[in-house]
Amino acid sequence: MKPVLLASAVLSAAILSTFAAAPARAETAAGDTTVVLVHGAFADGSSWDKVIPLLQAKGVKVVSVQNPLSSLADDVEAAQRVIDAQTGKVVLVGHSWGGAVITQAGTSDKIKALVYVAAFAPSEGESLGSVGKNYPLPAGVPTLQEGPAGYLSLPAASFAANFAQDLPAATTKVLAATQGLFPAKNFAEPVTVAAWKNKVNYYIVAGKDRMIDPGLQRDFAKKINAVTTTVQTSHVPMVSQPKQVADVILAAVQR
Numbered sequence: 001m002k003p004v005l006l007a008s009a010v011l012s013a014a015i016l017s018t019f020a021a022a023p024a025r026a027e028t029a030a031g032d033t034t035v036v037l038v039h040g041a042f043a044d045g046s047s048w049d050k051v052i053p054l055l056q057a058k059g060v061k062v063v064s065v066q067n068p069l070s071s072l073a074d075d076v077e078a079a080q081r082v083i084d085a086q087t088g089k090v091v092l093v094g095h096s097w098g099g100a101v102i103t104q105a106g107t108s109d110k111i112k113a114l115v116y117v118a119a120f121a122p123s124e125g126e127s128l129g130s131v132g133k134n135y136p137l138p139a140g141v142p143t144l145q146e147g148p149a150g151y152l153s154l155p156a157a158s159f160a161a162n163f164a165q166d167l168p169a170a171t172t173k174v175l176a177a178t179q180g181l182f183p184a185k186n187f188a189e190p191v192t193v194a195a196w197k198n199k200v201n202y203y204i205v206a207g208k209d210r211m212i213d214p215g216l217q218r219d220f221a222k223k224i225n226a227v228t229t230t231v232q233t234s235h236v237p238m239v240s241q242p243k244q245v246a247d248v249i250l251a252a253v254q255r
Helices: 004-029 050-056 072-084 097-105 156-163 169-177 184-188 214-223 243-255
Strands: 033-036 061-065 089-095 111-116 151-152 201-206 227-231
Touching: 004 156, 033 072, 033 097, 033 243, 050 243, 061 072, 072 089, 072 097, 089 097, 089 243, 097 111, 111 243, 156 184, 201 214, 201 243, 214 227, 227 243
Parallel strands: 033 061, 033 089, 089 111, 111 201, 201 227
Antiparallel strands: none
C-alpha cells in the first residue's frame, strides 16, 4: 500500500476506534458513579421519585438522602454518611435548601460534580436568610407558618399556588401532606465551606419559581461558574420536568 493510502487508512481506523469507544467510556462513567440526591425544606427523599427511574434506566446507581431537616450540620452529616458509603465517584445533587447542604457536604475527593436544582449556593459565612436580601421577596415566603416550637410549615394552599403551581391539585395535596417541618433557625445558619469553589458545577434555574427568586438563582449559577440550564417551571422542576433535570444530572455523570 502506498504511504499516503496507508496513513489515510490508519487515521480512519483511529477515528472509528474513538467513536466506538465513546459509548463504552460513557457506560463506564455511569457504572462507576453514584448520584446522591439531597432534598429541600418542606419535602423528603420522595421528591426525586420522577427523576430516579430515569437515571436508573441509564444504568446509574442512585441514592436519595433523607434529611432530618433539624439543622444544617445534621443534614450535612446525613449527606456525608451516604457519600462515604459509596465506592466510586459521586455526583451530588441538591434542591432548594439542599443546595446549602451540598455546598458544605461536597468537599470529598469522591465528588465528581455538584448539581444545583433551583437551589441555594451560598458562600462561606452566608445563610439562607442573608443571600436573598437584595432580591424581590418570593410570593411563597410570607405564607410560611411558624408553630409554637419554632418549626415552619407551608400551607396546602401555598403548595398549590407557590411551591408547585405547575402540578395537578392532587399532587400538590400529597406534597403538602408529606412535607418535612423546617426549623426557622435554619435560615440563620451560615455555611462554613463552599465546595463549589473546587468542583465542576451545574445549575438548573426554575424560571417561574415563587420560593427562591429566579434572579437570585441566575446569580448563584453565574457566581459558581456553573453549566446552566433554565426551565420554565415552579420550584420543583424535578417533579414537573423530570426528564430535563435527569438530562442535566446524566451530563454530570458522563463528563
